[in-house]
Amino acid sequence: MAVDFVGIGEAAQILGLSRTSVQKLVDSGQLPAVKTNGGHRRILRSSIDALDQKMGPKAMLRLATLNRGNRPQGLPNARPASQQVNVLIVEDDDVSALALISMFETHYPQVRCTVATDGLDAVMQLERIRPNLLITDLNMEPFDGFRLLSMMGSHAEYCSISTLVLSGLSMEEIERRGGLPPGVLFFPKPINMERMRGFLDAHVQIHLKQGLSE
Secondary structure, three states, X not given: OOOOEEOHHHHHHHHOOOHHHHHHHHHOOOOOEEEOOOOOEEEEHHHHHHHHHHXXXXXXXXXXXXXXXXXXXXXXXXXXXXXOEEEEEEOOXXXXXXXXXXXXXXXXXXXXXXXEOOHHHHHHHHHHHOOOEEEEOOOOOXXXXXXXXXXXXXXXXXXOOEEEEEEOOOHHHHHHOOOOOOOOEEEEOOOOHHHHHHHHHHHHHHHHHHHHHO
16 A cells, blocks of 8 residues: 655645744654655644644644744734733643643633743743743642642732643542642542633633723
């Protein structure tokens, strides 16, 4: 049985992306490819179809720019600061981060997202953007979510940040590792999107009202 390979240009046409975006997907390992003797990339057609069905072109386009050294600092947003809610997503899994970003894009145009890859990256972003809401995973290397939450609790300037933990750990496992600080909300993975939307609806409105009153 012949194996069906396509080039970068044909893959771009199939996926509805630019050649550069497809090349980034290949370079990041999200789209497996082989190199010919002439140095050209060839992509397995079945891999393209599988990724297209799983994610869709809009998510793939973001994934192409969400690699460790090339993460967007936030979604473009021309709204005044008082009409904008800053959200910091601390997540080392690209697919999970993309799912959250896609939800915010679809339902909350007033939200500006920034992604951090672990707790240390989040510490630097906290100083830069001072988010209204922080959403974090717990299991991350080398600086995990437990250390991040502990650090935030020791600094008064971070106490006003609403914090949500998303984790595959059970509450028993979390308690064995020291538990969560008071006021931190926990949602288990996989995420209950209906519950998540209820939480976000309330918090986005609260922060928008606070911004307008200042």
